[in-house]
Amino acid sequence: MHLRRTRFLAVLGAVLAVLIAAVTPAAASDSxxxxxxxxxxxxxxxxxxxxxxxxxxxxxxxxTVRVPPNPLRNLTTDAATIRDFLSTLSGPIVLVGHSxxxxxxxxxxxxxxxxxxxxxxxxxxxxxxxxxFPLAGADSALAVPPENVFDFVPYPGAPAGDVDLYLKxxxxxxxxxxxxxxxxxxxxYPSQRPLALSAGFTPSGPPAWATIPSWYVLGTKxxxxxxxxxxxxxxxxxxxxTRIPTGHLGLITDPDAITKVIKTxxxxxx
Numbered sequence: 094m095h096l097r098r099t100r101f102l103a104v105l106g107a108v109l110a111v112l113i114a115a116v117t118p119a120a121a122s123d124s125x126x127x128x129x130x131x132x133x134x135x136x137x138x139x140x141x142x143x144x145x146x147x148x149x150x151x152x153x154x155x156x157t158v159r160v161p162p163n164p165l166r167n168l169t170t171d172a173a174t175i176r177d178f179l180s181t182l183s184g185p186i187v188l189v190g191h192s193x194x195x196x197x198x199x200x201x202x203x204x205x206x207x208x209x210x211x212x213x214x215x216x217x218x219x220x221x222x223x224x225x226f227p228l229a230g231a232d233s234a235l236a237v238p239p240e241n242v243f244d245f246v247p248y249p250g251a252p253a254g255d256v257d258l259y260l261k262x263x264x265x266x267x268x269x270x271x272x273x274x275x276x277x278x279x280x281x282y283p284s285q286r287p288l289a290l291s292a293g294f295t296p297s298g299p300p301a302w303a304t305i306p307s308w309y310v311l312g313t314k315x316x317x318x319x320x321x322x323x324x325x326x327x328x329x330x331x332x333x334x335t336r337i338p339t340g341h342l343g344l345i346t347d348p349d350a351i352t353k354v355i356k357t358x359x360x361x362x363x
Contacts, residue, residue, distance in 0.1 A: 129185035129209060129359055130157045134175060134201075136192025136216070137165055137288035138260050138269060139281075143191065146348035151355065163194055165288045168225065168295035172200030185209045187358050190216050191344055192318065193288060196225050202301035209362035211307040211332075212355050215315050215341050218307075218326040219297035226293040228326065230319030234268035242268075246287065257287035268316040272340035302330035308358045309334045310343060310351050317341040333357075 131151055133144040141160040151158045161178045164171050175197055179186060187210045190198035195216025202208040217225050229235050235242055244259040260269055262282060270278035309327035313320050313336050327334045337343055337350045344351050 126363055127184045128156065129187045129362055130159060130182050131187050131189065131355060131359065132175075132179065132182070133158065133160045134188070134190040134194035134198050135160070135163050136190070136194040137258075137292075138265070138285040139192070140284070140286050143342070143344060147344055147352050147355070150348060150352040154356075156359070163197055165193070165286055165292060167289065167292050168196055168200065168297060171197050171292065172298070175201035176205065179205055179208065182207065185362055187212065187355065187362065189214065189355060192216055192341065193225060193292070196297060199300045199302060200298045202305055203299050205301075208301065208305055210358040211302055211305050212358050213307060213309045213327065213330075213332065214344055214351055215310065215312045215318055215323065215339075217318065218302055218309070218330050218332070219300065220329065221299050222296045224294045224296055228322060229317060230322030232319050233322070234264060234316045245290075248289070251289070252291060255289055255291045258290055258293075259287045260285060269341055271316050271342075272314060272346045273342055277345075300330070302332070306358075306361065307332040308354050310354050311336045312339040312341060312343045314338055315341045315343075 133148065135141050135143050141162060144160050148158050148160060161175060164174055179201060184207065186208045188198045188202050188208050189212040191214040195213045196219050198211055199218055202211060217228050219225060219228060226235065242261055242264045244261055245256040246259060248257050265282045265285065266278045270281060307330050309323070309332035311320060311323045311327060311334055315323065318341065335350070335354050337347050339347050
């Protein structure tokens with residue numbers, strides 16, 4: 094009796110081992126190869142926590158996610174910071190940028206063979222020699238006299254004439270965080286990270302979207318980068334466009350839709 098039970102347990106263990114071996118790789122890699130690391134790059138007047146809802150969804154589904162800080166100082170050096178970070182990762186990468194972070198990934202991914210897909214979320218996707226601020230669109234909440242939307246704050250070591258730009262309270266709540274509950278917007282406002290004035294006027298380099306497949310999540314109620322401006326950039330980049338009825342912070346108000354697009358980009362790289 095003892096021998097039979099031992100043999101039964103041995104057979105059961107072998108069967109379970111086979112099942113685990115069969116199921117686990119499929120869950121981890123979808124179709125056989127290594128699953129890309131998803132790198133999320135935040136934009137101006139935000140930080141990595143702006144991605145928290147998307148990050149948690151991707152982690153729950155077994156993805157490797159990294160959210161490096163974006164310095165928000167100068168497009169060239171910001172892109173270099175992210176480019177250096179990407180160089181430390183092995184295997185394929187899906188690179189995602191929100192708002193100004195889109196301009197950063199456009200430059201950071203150029204020439205990196207590990208970056209298999211770009212995902213833009215309410216983001217700038219500049220072409221060579223373009224600067225960011227004019228790409229927001231003629232009807233953008235930012236397309237007014239700067240003193241109406243920004244508080245100017247000096248910072249140590251700034252180039253001559255450069256300052257940090259903080260969004261004024263009203264602009265932050267009614268335009269930047271439109272669609273976010275008033276209470277949450279009020280909580281976000283004090284911790285906004287400023288964008289240096291020079292970053293918005295640094296010419297962009299050769300665009301990664303010219304050689305890397307891209308996806309674009311377009312917020313149809315965005316007041317910071319207008320829907321028309323987003324559509325122009327996404328169409329020019331030959332991005333696969335997903336339109337969602339959100340403002341500029343769709344990554345907070347509709348993280349499911351954005352996570353779905355990121356997963357689509359991941360699957361397309363396999």
